[in-house]
Amino acid sequence: MEDANFAGIAGNKRLINNLRRSVVNGTNSHAYIIDGSKGIGKKRLANAFAKALLCQNASADGDSCGVCLSCRTFDSGNNPDAFYVRPEETKNVGIKDIRKQIIKNMETKPYLYKFKIFIVENAGEMMIQAQNGLLKTFEEPAPYGVIMLLADNSRSLLPTILSRAVLLKMKPLDFETVKMCVRERTGADEQTAHFCAAYSRGNIGRALSIIEDENFMETRRKITELLRGLYQKDIVDVMLSAKMFDEYKENMQDVFDIAEMWFRDVAVCAETESEKHIIQKDMTTAIKETAYQIGTERALKGFDAARLAGRRLKSNGNFTMTMEMMLMQT
Numbered sequence: 001m002e003d004a005n006f007a008g009i010a011g012n013k014r015l016i017n018n019l020r021r022s023v024v025n026g027t028n029s030h031a032y033i034i035d036g037s038k039g040i041g042k043k044r045l046a047n048a049f050a051k052a053l054l055c056q057n058a059s060a061d062g063d064s065c066g067v068c069l070s071c072r073t074f075d076s077g078n079n080p081d082a083f084y085v086r087p088e089e090t091k092n093v094g095i096k097d098i099r100k101q102i103i104k105n106m107e108t109k110p111y112l113y114k115f116k117i118f119i120v121e122n123a124g125e126m127m128i129q130a131q132n133g134l135l136k137t138f139e140e141p142a143p144y145g146v147i148m149l150l151a152d153n154s155r156s157l158l159p160t161i162l163s164r165a166v167l168l169k170m171k172p173l174d175f176e177t178v179k180m181c182v183r184e185r186t187g188a189d190e191q192t193a194h195f196c197a198a199y200s201r202g203n204i205g206r207a208l209s210i211i212e213d214e215n216f217m218e219t220r221r222k223i224t225e226l227l228r229g230l231y232q233k234d235i236v237d238v239m240l241s242a243k244m245f246d247e248y249k250e251n252m253q254d255v256f257d258i259a260e261m262w263f264r265d266v267a268v269c270a271e272t273e274s275e276k277h278i279i280q281k282d283m284t285t286a287i288k289e290t291a292y293q294i295g296t297e298r299a300l301k302g303f304d305a306a307r308l309a310g311r312r313l314k315s316n317g318n319f320t321m322t323m324e325m326m327l328m329q330t
Contacts, residue, residue, distance in 0.1 A: 004047035004075065006063045010181050010204065011173040012045070019045075019168075020062030023052045029166045030141035033123070035154035036170030039205020042150040043121065045170065050074070050082055050117045053146060070113055080111040085120040093120060095129040103137060106145050117146045124151035131158045138164040172202020182207050199257055219251065223258045227302075228290055230327070242323040252319045259306035259326070266291045267299035298330075305329035 006016050022028040032049075034042045052058055056068040064071050073079040085101045087093050102118050110116045120126070126149075137147070138161070147165075151157060154167060173181075179197035181204050182188055188196070188211060199216075200207035210216050226244050248255045270291035291299065309326035313319065 004044065004051045004064070005066060006048045006052065009041060009044060009048060010177050012041075012170055015168055015170065016045070016048075019049050020052070023049075023058055023062035024060070028053060028146060030145055031138050031147045031149070031165035032168055033149045033151060033154050033157065033162065033165045034168045034170065035151050037172075037201070037203055037206075038152050039209065040170050040172070040203045041205065042170060043119070045168075046119050046148045046150060047074075050119060050146070050148070053115050053117060054079060054081060054113045056113070079113075081113045081116050083116070083118045085118055090127075092122065092125040092127055093130050094127045095133045098126075098130045098133040102147065103133070106137060106142050110144050115144050115146050116142075117148070119148045119150065121150050122152075123149035124153050124156040126157075128158070131161050135160055135164070173204065174202065178202060178204055178207050182211070186211055198261060199254075201257065216254070219248065219254065220258050223248065223255055224262045224286065227259060227262055228286060230330075231290065231294055241327050242320055245323055246320070249319045252313055252317075252322075253310065255319075255323075256306055256310035256313060256326070260303060260310060262287075263299050263303035263306055263330075266294070267296055267303055270294075270296040270299055302330040 006020060009016060032046075034046055036042050048064070051064040051071060051074045052062060054070045054074060055064040056070050057065040059065060064074075066075075070079060074082055083101065083105065085093060085097060087097055088100075089096065102120075105118075106116065134147070137145070149157070149161070149165065154162065154169075175197050178200045179193045182193040182196050183190075185208065186193075192211065196207040196210045199210055223245070229244075230241060245255060265287050269287050294302075305326045308329070309322050312325065313322045316322065
């Protein structure tokens with residue numbers, strides 16, 4: 001397990017400072033929901049908080065010391081009072097998992113330290129029975145129990161769960177912070193880090209995954225070729241045009257992110273005839289040709305349409321309909 005501590009987490013400082021204070025003052029809650037997109041660092045935050053709560057010599061600012069027995073066993077994954085709740089028989093955490101891994105376990109006091117901490121990954125996908133099974137534990141918490149639910153979308157949890165836990169919403173990071181983290185953690189050069197940060201949506205996990213994803217660059221090339229082709233052909237049927245993108249349904253959000261960045265670079269190139277903002281040098285010629293063909297105003301129109309499409313996708317999840325609407329507005 002990577003070394004878990006608050007100091008190593010980028011961004012979300014206000015949220016982290018509140019957790020630090022709860023460690024120092026002993027005012028932590030019995031239940032938390034850590035909400036944020038996949039890869040944004042929910043587990044990293046939960047680990048840092050759990051480790052600080054269990055630490056035998058927490059610092060004056062509420063972070064773990066990293067050297068006591070509790071910290072060392074936590075980092076090695078062997079702390080006897082830290083538990084990760086995962087499904088054993090089904091795809092998602094079910095009622096049996098809750099009863100066995102939390103409720104039954106909570107009946108006994110901590111083995112060595114002040115708390116028993118339970119971290120539930122993918123909590124937003126918990127079965128309804130499992131969520132209901134947690135209610136009594138939330139309503140009548142053991143004084144030493146701390147449960148952390150990690151959810152990509154907290155709205156998928158029952159209102160009765162949401163009302164009985166402290167909601168911690170992790171926010172996306174700014175571009176420069178993501179770029180800096182990519183360089184520090186991977187040793188990537190400036191251009192690669194810039195590219196990954198541009199497509200990260202403020203999510204460090206996503207930025208790091210792009211570096212390892214050999215298919216992403218090829219996907220970007222193909223999608224931008226399709227977008228260029230729309231201006232080179234007299235395609236009146238929007239539905240027919242949208243079908244050209246069907247093979248990328250498995251990466252729906254990527255499609256609109258790529259479109260947004262593509263139109264942005266075309267607009268910049270058309271407006272300034274500059275290449276300094278182009279985030280992939282081997283596509284500069286294609287961008288310049290498109291900029292000359294469609295001009296700044298239409299490129300900006302495409303940028304706005306792609307950005308709006310990305311937001312619509314999060315609301316309705318229908319790729320084809322969202323693509324058709326984007327194409328109608330470009």
